[in-house]
Amino acid sequence: MSDYLVKATAFGGQVRAYAIQSTELVNEACERQDTWPTTSAALGRTLTITTMMGAMLKGDDKLTVKVEGDGPIGAIVADGNAKGDVRGYVKNPHVDFESNSQGKLDVRRAVGTNGTISIVKDLGLKNNFTGQVPIVSGEISEDFTYYFVTSEQVPSAVGAGVLVDTDYSILAAGGFIIQMMPGATEKTISTVEERISKVPAISTLIQEGKTPEDILAMFFEGVEWHILSTTDVRFKCQCSKERTEEVIASLGDEEIDEMIREDGGAEATCHFCNQVYHLTVDDLEALKGSQDNH
Secondary structure (H helix, E strand, O other), X not given: OOOEEEEEEEHHHOEEEEEEEOHHHHHHHHHHHXXXXXXXXXXXXXXXXXXXXXXXXXXXXXXXXXXXXOOXXXXXXXXXXXXXXXXXXXXXXXXOOOOOOOOOOOHXXXXXXXXXXXXXXXXXXXXXXXXXXXXXXXXOHHHHHHHHHHHOOOOEEEEEEEEEOOOOOEEEEEEEEEEXXXXXXXXXXXXXXXXHHHOOOHHHHHHOOOOHHHHHHHHOOOOOEEEEEEEEOEEOOOOOHHHHHHXXXXXXXXXXXXXXXXXXXXXXXXXXXXXXXXXXXXXXXXXXXXXXXX
């Protein structure tokens, strides 16, 4: 089953909810980054949450998420948009540890417990919206829960999980974000909190074949709720040879001459998808002077 995301509302509009199956997109990202299991879990959780945050945007809006802790994996960066596209990378993909005391991948140790999460939203306005909060746990879901409450003043519960197979492929990945809208009653809040505390690990539910709709139904059993939209989601990079050429052209003719002289060409690798672009001496010669025309 392809990855997709469901947006819903419940309790007469007091609650907004998102649920996602993200197994394939996380698997593709981890394959491209050659991540080891603990890093796969950290990157996968970040991508899953970024995809859901993208679903909160409209039109051509997009966002960039950066999780920058003091752990050995370094920074995790992810981009998402309103169309269901997401991409991401991690600075040090080859990090793995023994399971933690709960028998789970030790994401906290990999990410670190000191640092920041920053979100930059490009909403097509003159200035981007930027929010930044300290990392509070390193488990990522809890850190984003803190971000929503602190930076966006929206009480939220965020959950994301990734199950990694013995061959390092992704068995299951998914997540949810449940948000309280202005005017949500104490009764609604306590009911939702209780439901969240009883729902099993999200990656286990996905592995068992539960759909995003099934997961939302567990949260809202016995309550009226409505699906607002269903969106296909995917790993999609925006890099291209043309974009690479634009970047190199922007360096100026002197820099390009140096590449020709010293390297006999140029090679650029995309951080996000590890696609390698080769430019020959002829390619580079053709780029010279192109900035003068802009």
